[in-house]
Amino acid sequence: MTEETPRAFCEREISRLLERLYGTAMRLTRNPADAEDLVADTVVKVLGNLDGLQDRACFHGWVFRILYNTFNSNCRARSARPEDCFSALSRADAGGGEDFWLFDKLHQPFLLWWGNQEQQFLDQLEVEDLCRAVDALPNDFRIVVVLSDIEGFSYQEIADMLAVPVGTVRSRLSRGRSRLQRALWDYAQDAGLAPGSAKPQGKDS
């Protein structure tokens, strides 16, 4: 049997990964037109750099690294203000902040026998609500949350993609998740899903 050419392999894998590439591009750019451009630019770079693919088992990580690098350079090229770029986040968030656990806010142990607030919250959480919460994260936090929690890359793989130490990935992920959960708590309160909050008036009320 003849071995599949690198070109044929790349096309097949890109086709297989396309929904995930587009989904990640959407979370990064927060804009369908920019997401399309980002994926197309990424595919151009992948196809133009087939010699860079040494190990087919690493294709997934390699493509996402190119996607991230393309997004990062587009971001820097477009921004007249350096604070809009990735590197500025560590300054803006230098103060860190304490961990925020949505579970602690929602969990009502005394309701255990006749209701479960946190499960009800998850049941009512829509994908669009989560997208909004992810999209609201600052760039540096958003990218690690997307690569870890959505794409399932390891800390080391993310560190390699972003060219940062593993400790930086760990700390950005921790702070990104706290922020994400805080945003979801705000949503829970607004939607009347938080313990003690009143149901908002809606079309069914």
Next chain:
Amino acid sequence: MSEIKKIRCEEAISRLLEFLDRECDDHTHAEMDKHLSDCQACYSRMEFEQRLRSQLKKTGAQQVPGSLKGRIDKLFAGTVKK
């Protein structure tokens, strides 16, 4: 491996997300496993985080617009190396 010691809830909570990420070393993983078997409150917390994460994963894959599919098809067709 040395003996698996009991850890407190505070410690388990601080390691929970790394445990779910499979980023703990084997010993810590075993300590977490033991704690989660013994502590129903921390187990509930873990279940919540797991479910939240599986819902978050759903934001990853998105239906690809036809316009993008068309662009990718053109890229595949237009840059074929002989």
